[in-house]
Amino acid sequence: MAINVVMPKLGMAMKEGTVSVWNKKVGDPVQKGELIASINSEKIEMEIESPGEGILLEIAVEEGKGVPPGTPIAYIGQPDEKVVSGGAQEEAAASIAAEPETAAPASTPVKESPLPARTSAGKVKISPVARKMAAEANLDIGTLSGTGPGGRITKEDVQTALENVSQESMPEPSEQKGNAAKTSTEQLSRPLAGMRKVIAERMHSSLQNSAQLTIHMKADITELKNLQTQSAEPVKRRFGEKLTLTDFITRAAILALQAHPLMNSALKNDSIQENTNVHLGMAVALEKGLVVPVIKDAGNLSLSQLSASIREMAKKARENQLGSEEMTGSTFTITNLGQYGVEHFTPILNPPEAGILGVGAAEDQPVYRGESLERRSILPLSLTFDHRLVDGAPAAIFLREIKGYLEEPFSMLV
């Protein structure tokens, strides 16, 4: 019986899809899984695979024509077979090519996927256990290929993917490597050199090579400050140091990153590399310039461990004791200009990261809460993100999530 290839639904909002290119002509033999056409829907372009083996009997939707998802676009079957529209055919949504033809090399610390795989995440075939395992490990199921029946992603597939990630060493030294370069500032002519040169090149390149923009939000941290005050003594007794606002803000960012892995990704060579772990860069201003020590696997740290790491990294930075491996491999960065009285600002992305959070100075302000005016502590937040990877709405949702954690600080503790 002829197989009916239908226009897939690429996300909830998709109303119409267009076949941009047919790779096959009527009469051509096709293999199961072979890429038979490219389709697009608004901004998304992707390849579709043949759901079966046989001859391409009929092309129902010509190139350039838009049809609603679910519309048959082609029929595949045996040479002598007649195409009967509707009813009789075995329906098979064209599956979306989820993996590039050559799998990601096992030596990279991130899962690679072509751009389109992301949008198919909502309709991935996956077993319940596999789904939970992937969610817990922050693994985007859109990047996995399934070996189960009909390409279903199984527990074993997720385990394999996780093993590949864990076997790999920490991220390769990135462009930040030069940060620790020798300090040669004692020259009268002050040439652009050393750390200054690295920063100059990186910041310029960041602006040239990405599509970055900044959005702002204000978080009411009155409750958070209360929590910080209340917890100061007991925390200090137990852990030796009290928790700072920075600790809480960092924790909020980590939690939000775990829920929005795209903000924790990088765009390299036309592929999205989604990092499964949060390696957090903390911008620290030194006299000579800016350094960004990295807290590795920050998602695995408890609040007190995180606090200790931040303290340790800041101390090492000030004492110029950071090793180069401690300044590489970050997947997202936080920068804080609050101590200088800056409110909102436009941080520049730390390439190849997709986002950087700028923290401003908290200020007490009169705020209407219902009908009454109250004195509230307001923290300005600025998020710069790469529009090539992340659209405005998801970036806003991410920032709102950080705000949410800060405004309901107990949610960070559970």
Next chain:
Amino acid sequence: MEKIAVIGGGPAGYVAAITAAQQGKEVILIDHSNLGGTCLNKGCMPTKALLESAEVLEKVQHAGEFGISFSSVKPVIDWGTVQQRKNSIRDQLVAGIQYLMKKNRITVIQGKARFLTEKTLQVLEVDDSEKVIDFHSCIIATGSKPAELPFAPFDGDWVNDSGKAMELDSIPASLLIVGGGVIGCEFASIYSRFGTKVTIIEMADQLLPGEDEDMAAVLHDRLASDGVEIHTSASLKSLDTDSRTAIYEDAGRSIELKADKVLVSVGRTPLVSGLNLEAIGIIADRGGIHVNEFMQTNVPHIYAAGDVTGGILLAHVAFHEGTVAALNACGRHKRANYRAVPRCIYTSPEIASVGLTEKQAREQYAEVKTGEFSFGANGKAMILNEPSGKVKVLIEPQYNEVLGLSIAGPRATELIGQGTLMIHGELTVDVLEDFIAAHPTLSEAISEAIATIKGQAVHA
């Protein structure tokens, strides 16, 4: 057309033959005996036919409890008819496979096959004529045979294998069963209900070694109450045919036992001899022919499937392996998958399990949660007058994945399908929340067992 030779017409062989034929290959199947292998001729099917007769007898004996009285009539066992019924079921099933062979245009040759070269087989047919068959690829599915005790080989009279034990001339007055595994327990369950005095000697410390101890205990209690004498952690020392006396050791004591018949059910041995595997270098040992996960031997175009490869000796595993072997022989790339293999024991009550046993789960996972529900609290089991036994479900608490399900109780072998589905589908317990089980059914016990894990069982 590419030619595929299949040696053996049991569950692995005939399924492999049909699968290869469906893939458009020319298939030749060679078997020296009836099609259907051990399963149809000497295993699963005929024993279940006998069991059903025992089941009917038991029902009739207990009819009074249901309010059905035969007044003074005592049920009589017509052993000849019991055997006939069993044989006729077997014959129908064998005929069914013959039909499937014809339908799929598979050439069936009755004879014994041995390898001449990597591409040819020599077949000695039943009429003593010889034939040489060439092939592109070959699937070996010669199965297994009952293992013998070195000091007491099968004599077809007093010391019997399972095949012989199901066609005894009459119901023996006493039966000694050596080995309390699945086969031993099934025969104990059959003959004890026909009135035979059964004694089981098992070396391990429980019946059904490897199965969940709780489930084995349910069966132990039931067999014991049916008059079966069970000696676990005991070992047979000798069988004296002349005096029909066995000597076994139990708890340091040497005990003599007279028995009309002996069934030796201590396992099965893969059938690899006579194939001339050495000549073409296929690696095999006492555990069977070595294969990889594609059921491929070390000679790439020769595959093996079913009992002859060792592993799990179950007909439904053989079906799966036969299919995998045939697809790969036809150029596909399919792995055998043993994640969700149900294990069924047709005793009274039935025992069935799938996935890990509790012991295995505790070895593999840091933490395991169990949920149990007794059939004593299940209305349908009460109606069936079979309230003994229980359901046990195992999950791991990180993802709440269902790791294993064990059932001892009425229709356990049918109920286990639900557990197989859970494990095959990699379901988590949360997916089963708000699951509606029909009422009144035995299946409710499974849902209740799952609910007890969260402390939400209603009827426990």
